[in-house]
Amino acid sequence: MAARFLSKSSSGSSLLGALGTSLLGVGSVARQTTSNLTYSDIFFQQQRTFIQMGTKLKVVDNSGAKRVMCIQALKSKKGAKLGDIIIGSVKEAQPRGKVKKGDVVYGVVVRAAMQRGRCDGSHVRFDDNAVVLVNKQGEPIGTRVFGPVPHELRKKKHVKILALAEHIA
Amino acid sequence: MRLEKCWFCSSTIYPGHGIQFVRNDAKIFRFCRSKCHKNFKMKRNPRKVKWTKAYRRLHGKDMTQDSTFEFERKRNRPQRYDRINTEKVLQAIPKISKVKATREKDHITKRLSAGRVNRRAEDRRELEQSISLVKAPSVLKEDATLTLPKQKVTVSYAQTENTPMEE
Numbered sequence: 001m002a003a004r005f006l007s008k009s010s011s012g013s014s015l016l017g018a019l020g021t022s023l024l025g026v027g028s029v030a031r032q033t034t035s036n037l038t039y040s041d042i043f044f045q046q047q048r049t050f051i052q053m054g055t056k057l058k059v060v061d062n063s064g065a066k067r068v069m070c071i072q073a074l075k076s077k078k079g080a081k082l083g084d085i086i087i088g089s090v091k092e093a094q095p096r097g098k099v100k101k102g103d104v105v106y107g108v109v110v111r112a113a114m115q116r117g118r119c120d121g122s123h124v125r126f127d128d129n130a131v132v133l134v135n136k137q138g139e140p141i142g143t144r145v146f147g148p149v150p151h152e153l154r155k156k157k158h159v160k161i162l163a164l165a166e167h168i169a
Numbered sequence: 170m171r172l173e174k175c176w177f178c179s180s181t182i183y184p185g186h187g188i189q190f191v192r193n194d195a196k197i198f199r200f201c202r203s204k205c206h207k208n209f210k211m212k213r214n215p216r217k218v219k220w221t222k223a224y225r226r227l228h229g230k231d232m233t234q235d236s237t238f239e240f241e242r243k244r245n246r247p248q249r250y251d252r253i254n255t256e257k258v259l260q261a262i263p264k265i266s267k268v269k270a271t272r273e274k275d276h277i278t279k280r281l282s283a284g285r286v287n288r289r290a291e292d293r294r295e296l297e298q299s300i301s302l303v304k305a306p307s308v309l310k311e312d313a314t315l316t317l318p319k320q321k322v323t324v325s326y327a328q329t330e331n332t333p334m335e336e
Contacts, residue, residue, distance in 0.1 A: 111193075120170075121185030127193045148195040167195040 048114040048125070050079025051086060057131040060110065061142030061164075064097015065090045068107055068131055082112040082124070083152040085138075086131065098141055099133065107131035108138075108158055110149045124150060124169065132161055140164065177205035177215045179222035232276040237269040293320070 051057065055070040068088035073080035080086045086107050093101045111126035118124060126148070133141045140161055149165040162168060173182045176198045188206055190198045200206040208218065215223040225231040248254075296318075300306070 111191075115188055123188045124191060125188060126191050147193050148191050150191075169189075169191040169195065169197060 048112075050076070050081060050114060051084075051109060051112060051129055052079035055079075055129060056091065057086075057088065057107070057109070057129045059107075059133060060130045060146045061132045061140060062097075062144045063133045063140075063142035064099045065093045065103075065105070065133060067092040068105065068133070071104070080109050080112075081114060082109055082116040082126075082150055083156045083158075084109050085134070088131065105133050105141075106136060107133050108140075108153070108156075108161060110145070110153065110161065111147065116150075116152065118152075126150075126169075134158075134161075173199045175199060175201035175205050177201075177209055177218075177221060179215075230277075230280070232273050235269070235272055237265055237272065240265050 050073070051070055052073055053071055057068050057070060059065045059068055067090075069091050070080070070086045070088050072087040074085050074087065076084065086109060088105055088107050090099050090101050090103045090105060093099060093103075099105060108131065109129070110132050111128055111130035113125060113127070113129055115123040115125035130147065132145055135141060138158060143164070145161055145164040146166065148167040148169040149161060150169050151162070153159075153162050170184055172184075174180070175182055175187070177200060180201050182199055182201045187199060187201045188203070190200070190206070190209070192198070198209065200209065208215075215221045216227050218224055222231065226233050300309070
């Protein structure tokens with residue numbers, strides 16, 4: 001499995017496999033496929049990266065949107081990490097909600113699959129990529145937040161989201 | 170600062186090491202190194218993986234119940250800082266860990282002592298059969314000093330009389 005080692009060492013390289021994932025932006029590709037790939041190989045090879053243009057995120061508040069596609073990660077050329085703000089386009093929404101499909105919204109990343117280093121040296125990572133919709137001032141549009149949120153939000157001054165959260169990781 | 174336990178192998182995680190994984194049901198898994206993290210991602214059960222503490226405790230290889238474990242129990246109530254108490258605790262920690270280590274070692278020795286007889290018999294058999302790997306049997310025969318260690322063999326039957334050789 002020499003291909004596996006190559007993929008790990010050169011993070012900038014990209015191999016378009018049968019998945020047909022399209023590459024946008026500067027960030028490295030999440031997966032690569034070779035011919036005889038077992039289920040466990042995919043787990044080993046998955047390199048979690050930033051949230052960049054084209055990333056679909058889950059919306060975890062009750063603002064009405066269900067899925068949001070990132071169109072711009074503010075404040076970083078590489079992409080957004082846990083706790084950053086992104087601009088997204090609503091791809092899927094509940095029928096009666098505050099936002100509709102096709103709206104351009106701001107969001108705060110509350111869960112990211114890519115690990116983020118904490119100030120004590122440890123790293124945290126979550127199971128999925130999730131976002132809470134906010135307005136330009138940073139206040140959440142919805143009134144409830146589901147799932148765990150990290151306490152990185154406190155440093156980023158998203159105190160309202162922390163107040164609404166049911167569990168702080 | 171808190172010393173955590175790795176979810177997979179149960180070793181202590183010191184600050185600055187390892188990864189914390191938060192699942193969507195808000196359960197936190199802490200891993201001491203990427204080995205444990207990768208095993209977790211492969212969905213391996215630590216109770217079936219031989220080198221983890223969970224396996225060892227489950228299969229009776231390591232000590233499970235002891236009073237020294239009471240000292241390491243997780244306490245969630247923050248305690249007011251008391252200087253004398255802290256000094257006493259800092260002095261007690263090495264003593265407790267020494268006692269714990271000796272007890273664990275004794276547990277393992279006791280477990281292994283059951284098979285000592287078998288191991289000695291096996292060694293003896295190996296010495297008889299494979300001595301040729303060390304030195305050729307012909308060389309051993311020539312040199313009188315190089316003999317195999319004498320073994321006591323209990324003879325159950327009565328000794329036959331030596332009949333004189335008849336020419």
